[in-house]
Amino acid sequence: xxxxxxxxxxxxxxxxxxxxxxxxxxxxxxxxxxxxxxxxxxxxxxxxxxxxxxxxxxxxxxxxxxxxxxxxxxxxxxxxxxxxxxxxxxxxxxxxxxxxxxxxxxxxxxxxxxxxxxxxxxxxxxxxxxxxxxxxxxxxxxxxxxxxxxxxxxxxxxxxxxxxxxxxxxxxxxxxxxxxxxxxxxxxxxxxxxxxxxxxxxxxxxxxxxxxxxxxxxxxxxxxxxxxxxxxxxxxxxxxxxxxxxxxxxxxxxxxxxxxxxxxxxxxxxxxxxxxxxxxxxxxxxxxxxxx
Numbered sequence: 001x002x003x004x005x006x007x008x009x010x011x012x013x014x015x016x017x018x019x020x021x022x023x024x025x026x027x028x029x030x031x032x033x034x035x036x037x038x039x040x041x042x043x044x045x046x047x048x049x050x051x052x053x054x055x056x057x058x059x060x061x062x063x064x065x066x067x068x069x070x071x072x073x074x075x076x077x078x079x080x081x082x083x084x085x086x087x088x089x090x091x092x093x094x095x096x097x098x099x100x101x102x103x104x105x106x107x108x109x110x111x112x113x114x115x116x117x118x119x120x121x122x123x124x125x126x127x128x129x130x131x132x133x134x135x136x137x138x139x140x141x142x143x144x145x146x147x148x149x150x151x152x153x154x155x156x157x158x159x160x161x162x163x164x165x166x167x168x169x170x171x172x173x174x175x176x177x178x179x180x181x182x183x184x185x186x187x188x189x190x191x192x193x194x195x196x197x198x199x200x201x202x203x204x205x206x207x208x209x210x211x212x213x214x215x216x217x218x219x220x221x222x223x224x225x226x227x228x229x230x231x232x233x234x235x236x237x238x239x240x241x242x243x244x245x246x247x248x249x250x251x252x253x254x255x256x257x258x259x260x261x262x263x264x265x266x267x268x269x270x271x272x273x274x275x276x277x278x279x280x281x282x283x284x285x286x287x288x289x290x291x292x
Contacts, residue, residue, distance in 0.1 A: 001045055007032030007062070023106050024113075027121055030065040037066075037073050049075055052198040056080030057146055057178065064123030064154065067132055076134045076201035078194050081146045081178055084154040086122040087115070089147075097145060124150070127157045131164040134201045136194065140176040148172055167201070 006012045009021020009029035021029040037053070040046035051074045055063040060082020067077060083089070090108050092098055106114030119125055135158065139151040155170040162168070171193075 001040075003036070003040060003045075005033050005036040007036070022104055024117055026105070026117070027065075029062055030069060030121065033062060033066055034070050034073065037070075050202050052076040052078070052202060054078040054080070054194070054198070055082070058083050060084060060146070060151075061086060061123065065121050067135070068121070068123055068126040068128075071130065071132045074133050076198050077136070078198060079135065079137045079151065080194075081139055081143055082123075082137060082151055082154070083146050084123040085125075085150040087118045087125055089150070090118060095147075124154045124157060127154070127161050129161045129163055132158060132162045132166060132168075134167045134197075136167075136169045136171070136197045138194075139170070139172045140178060141172055141174050142176065143178045145178045169197075 006017075007021060007029045008017055009026065011018040019025070021032075033053075037046070037051055041048050041051065053063045053066060053074050054077070055061075057080070060079040061084060063077050063079050064082055064084045066073070086105065087108060089095065090098060090101065090105055093109065105118060108115035108118055135155075137151040137155050139146070139148040141148050151170060152172065155168060158168055173190075
């Protein structure tokens with residue numbers, strides 16, 4: 001299930017909806033998102049402890065603030081170029097994009113009330129000694145809007161203070177700015193990394209792994225005789241042999257009959273291609289299977 005939230009602060013539902021999520025009303029953006037998560041779980045659409053959230057730029061602030069307020073609600077978070085050091089940035093008037101943003105967030109230099117209010121929700125300033133979900137934070141070295149050190153500072157502080165052992169990753173694109181990598185395939189690869197992170201922490205990879213093992217056994221592949229211990233995340237499935245042992249020249253497209261049978265059972269996808277699950281195809285059918 002994929003849900004798109006429209007918390008107050010966005011303009012999708014009209015001018016007043018936008019006004020009710022800015023300046024001294026900014027926290028409405030965060031509590032609205034929390035309410036969305038609680039509603040989906042309460043309605044049975046989502047499952048408690050199997051929710052992931054994703055946001056970029058100011059949306060990165062949003063997911064960071066949700067972590068501050070209700071880290072127990074989500075299992076995994078993807079924060080793309082997240083605006084998480086709000087107070088420091090709004091205090092630095094030499095940054096070219098700071099003064100134009102004061103009407104949106106408030107000017108903490110001249111307004112103590114704005115200072116205190118931003119301080120109350122800025123994710124970096126509210127990292128505490130408690131448990132957090134798995135987090136993937138991504139920054140861009142040449143980003144002029146959210147400088148790369150914002151996610152870096154946030155992750156460093158989280159590593160210092162958090163009390164859990166959940167995965168916390170920081171990825172800085174050394175050749176990208178605010179919009180991530182350019183180019184069709186580079187952009188798709190970056191998106192695949194984010195989806196893989198989420199699927200792994202929601203348990204989907206383990207479920208697919210179990211289904212895949214069952215599918216291989218159904219096709220008569222003896223894993224012991226293949227000399228392979230299948231461990232989720234450590235096995236890549238590559239190329240395929242067609243029926244009768246002839247190499248399928250289009251195996252990189254997932255065209256092999258035997259491979260399709262395996263993956264149909266594993267992922268319930270009629271025409272499997274590597275893009276469906278982040279797996280590369282493997283030898284299958286009446287042949288060998290080997291780890292990547």
